[in-house]
Amino acid sequence: MLIGVISDTHGLLDQKVEERFAGVDLILHGGDVGGRDILERLSGSAPVCAVRGNVDAGDRECSSLPESLLITVGGAHIYMTHIFTPCRDGIVGDDAHGARVVVFGHSHQQYLEDYDDVLYFNPASAGRKRFANPRSVGIMEVADGAVKARFLSLE
Structure with a gap:
């Protein structure tokens, strides 16, 4: 299964996102959506699962x-x-709730690490450019419990 991963759109959906997500089976949005219209547009490509970000509250x-x-x-x-x-590296983080993958956002920074059999994946921000971080989304390939992930630039 091919999954598009996006976060921190803050009300802006770049046309490149739809191109990057061509052919995905599911889209996961890690919060700070910025309006239901973003989710509606994404759902034109594939079903969407989304969580609330701190700005969405x-x-x-x-x-x-x-x-x-x-x-x-x-x-x-x-x-x-x-x-x-x-x-990671002896730092006790938040509870992964027994998951194989944790998808998150907020920092607007790319993060991809497989640590202690948990894949942590932050696709960075797909919204307006903030800070010096690159704008990007992610793709995950999931089959029989195995997961591969990568970033796709929106620059």
């Missing part, structure tokens, strides 16, 4: 999104939330 249209989700896709448990601290 004050947005009338997106405040009803769940703070977190635990889904199973292609035999892999995927935990989604907006703000997350990965476990």
Whole structure:
């Protein structure tokens, strides 16, 4: 199964996103959506699962999104939330809730690390350019519980 991963759109959906997500079976949005119209546009490409970001909490249209989700896709448990601290190098992070993959956002920074059999994946921001971080989305390939992930630039 091919999954598009996006976060921190903040009300802007670049046309390149639709190009990058051509052929995906599912889209995961890691929060700070910025309006239901973003989710509606994404759902034109594939079904969408989304969580509420810290900015969405004050947005009338997106405040009803769940703070977190635990889904199973292609035999892999995927935990989604907006703000997350990965476990790594002896640092105790947030609970991955038994998931094989954690999809998150918030920092606007790319993050991809497989640590202690948990793949932590932040696709960075797909919205307006902020800070010096590159704008990007992600793709995950999931089959029989195995997961591969990569970034796709929007620059």
